Amino acid sequence: MINDIEIIKTKTSKINEVDFDNLKFGSVFSDHMLECNFKDGKWQAPKVLPYQPIVLDPSAKIFHYGQSIFEGMKAYKDVDENVWLFRPLDNFKRLNISAKRLAIPELPENYFMDGLKALLEVDQEWIPKKDGSSLYIRPFVFASGNGFHASPADEYKFIICTAPSGAYFAGEVRVLIEEKYSRSANGGVGFAKAGGNYAGQFYPTQLAIDKGYQQVIWTDDNTHEYIEEAGAMNIFIRINDTLITGPTSDRILDGITRKSIIELAKKEGINVEVRKITVSEVVEAAKNGSLKEMFGAGTAAVISPIAGFGYKDADYELPKLDETYASFLKKRITDIQTNKAEDIFGWRYQV
Amino acid sequence: MINDIEIIKTKTSKINEVDFDNLKFGSVFSDHMLECNFKDGKWQAPKVLPYQPIVLDPSAKIFHYGQSIFEGMKAYKDVDENVWLFRPLDNFKRLNISAKRLAIPELPENYFMDGLKALLEVDQEWIPKKDGSSLYIRPFVFASGNGFHASPADEYKFIICTAPSGAYFAGEVRVLIEEKYSRSANGGVGFAKAGGNYAGQFYPTQLAIDKGYQQVIWTDDNTHEYIEEAGAMNIFIRINDTLITGPTSDRILDGITRKSIIELAKKEGINVEVRKITVSEVVEAAKNGSLKEMFGAGTAAVISPIAGFGYKDADYELPKLDETYASFLKKRITDIQTNKAEDIFGWRYQV
Ligand SMILES: Cc1ncc(COP(=O)(O)O)c(C=O)c1O
Ligand SMILES: Cc1ncc(COP(=O)(O)O)c(C=O)c1O
Secondary structure, three states: OEOOEEEOOOOOOOHHHOOOOOOOOOOOOOOEEEEEEEEOOEEOOOEEEEOOOEEEOOOEHHHHHOOEEEOOEEEEEOOOOOEEEEOHHHHHHHHHHHHHHOOOOOOOHHHHHHHHHHHHHHOHHHOOOOOOOEEEEEEEEEEOOEOOOOOOOOOEEEEEEEEEEOOOOOOOEEEEEOOOOOOOOOOOOOOOOEHHHHHHHHHHHHHHHHOOOOEEEEEOOOOOOEEEEEOOEEEEEEEOOEEEEOOOOOOOOOOHHHHHHHHHHHHOOOEEEEOOOEHHHHHHHHHHOOEEEEEEEEOOOEEEEEEEEEEOOEEEEOOOOOOOHHHHHHHHHHHHHOOOOOOOOOOEEEO | OEOOEEEOOOOOOOHHHOOOOOOOOOOOOOOEEEEEEEEOOEEOOOEEEEOOOEEEOOOEHHHHHOOEEEOOEEEEEOOOOOEEEEOHHHHHHHHHHHHHHOOOOOOOHHHHHHHHHHHHHHOHHHOOOOOOOEEEEEEEEEEOOEOOOOOOOOOEEEEEEEEEEOOOOOOOEEEEEOOOOOOOOOOOOOOOOEHHHHHHHHHHHHHHHHOOOOEEEEEOOOOOOEEEEEOOEEEEEEEOOEEEEOOOOOOOOOOHHHHHHHHHHHHOOOEEEEOOOEHHHHHHHHHHOOEEEEEEEEOOOEEEEEEEEEEOOEEEEOOOOOOOHHHHHHHHHHHHHOOOOOOOOOOEEEO
16 A cells, blocks of 8 residues: 555566667556546545456447547656656646546546556656656546446546657658648637547548648638647747747647746747747748747657648748757756756656 | 358347336347457458457557547337338448548448348347337447557457437427537538547536536537537427528538438428528527427437527527427338338338
8 A cells, every 4th residue: 555545466567578778659558557436426546456458348438429538747767766757736637627628527636646656656667767768657537337328427437557658759740731620629629638639630640641741730620820739739839039839728738848848938038929820920931031940849759849841732841950949948848857957947746 | 140240149148137118228238249350451350249348458549549430320120020220321331431530440331231230130139119119229430459649540349239229318308509619620520420529518518407408509619600410419490481400511410310301301392491500590580489490300319309498598488389390200200210101212221
């Protein structure tokens, strides 16, 4: 028992099968998982269990009505083997914001935080030490209750799995600004980390990949004139020396990396504007040379620089600068995350 | 083997535990299910199996990225115990339209149709004979492949389960015209029967229920001025003697009941208009007495009359007519479905 969390350990660890020097992203899973069930109207005590299959009735609502939400976090080990999380309470709060919108019962904070800490303690050997690697943490909640009736389920599972991971993206990223498809509606669930938002992106993304791009830049569903997100990341655009990102809304995920970048950049004296930004403005800036950088921001990749974009059958290249805000800010954030730099913001959270 | 479908029968039928005179909707499941797996780049041969739990890795993409689609159909038994489906090829086609949008591999027609027929033959005793009851059929496809990477899965399961069912709705239905939330975006997945569309409706519907309504009338996400759907049904509005329904779009499901009603009503000499209809027009019609009926249309309820609606803190009652298009058309459709009337359209499909 750690913090009153019941722990059942695996008899056969798989850790020796893992090549920690060549980790992909999110494809090898640690020995244990946290499981917490909602039934009889309340969340039952969480348990740490051996990583194991989930068994569901074919009528479980997750299969039919997409009632599911998730989070993405990382744990880092510093040179002294201390374990750190980055703003974990923000993930917890966002999970509950998502829960509310998807009619999923909200989780008690201690089940989330104590459950997560117990899991990380049991699987601490799984947290990579190598620079650039981390333990990716995936909390998720889904409808496990049964019945072919389009209404909220009466039972849910909250699970946390972890995956020792290397970097998320590899290579140059070229993006296509979307003119037809969209990921979220006004009054919809775009601000929630709901499973259905991601499935809806796959087909338009595949069309972009077929055209030679790696990702889609999402625009508003009404005019396709406002830039909203970059794949499953928030987006930043640097015009001259100003860093611009759109305001969050009910269509845009309130990213923890995004808001950390805004604070950090301001602190570093970079001029930051949080305002709507149009496709025309970006195209114009690309044409007149004032467009210096574009990058995605999210937990998995931290910052993912964009090398160029396509729009209305034309391609635009971004300049190759020696010093970019992207690499400067990425280093500043990851140094804080991994306890290599002072954390004046109080973002780091020791486990 | 029926039509080359492998069949493994259950050893212990549950049919004697079922009270066929008091069936709810979609909560008792028949003895068997059809299962068909997509792996190694293709759909493998479907099998009829005993109804059984689905076992998945915690990293299966259905839990994280909402990659799932479904259909809803019914099988009916006539007095001579012949078994009938209603326009099943349209469900098959729509499943593949949904599949494409959700980046799920499309199904071969014979796997769907022969699989369904084999399942219905094995579980024919489960098809209710009582008037108003039917065997509800739920084909669904979801991502069973693994990995924390927001991209299409490499494995899928296509499953058909069936549930002997009574009527879907009970009691008077009062609806709230939505002014804030929405179910789908332009360029989104609203036209697909994707799981995520339904989860997104639960919270706004719960808010409506808390205010004393049973369902939400969805409006367009941009202006909330156009009437789109009624809960998980298409919507028809009768003003004087004209029956109006909105055109389908990428935000609206192309319902099989809807299009059957349009054809039937026209055939019966009712004036039908397929055109955009605004909330103001409906409110105006309610005020001047020309609004005669509103009803939802979908497989589960066939036709579900609406008794009144709320909009901007005002409530509007619909008149209680002796003869309604709703009951007339519902009887005409169900008579065709259950082989009580001639089927000049060729909609009925004998199994
Ligand atoms: C749609 C979307 N936008 C933005 C982000 C970035 O959020 P965060 O920085 O909290 O990871 C994510 C998650 O990674 C996301 O799924
Ligand atoms: C959103 C939505 N609209 C309309 C319908 C009606 O379609 P159908 O008549 O094919 O059942 C359904 C499904 O029943 C639905 O889920």
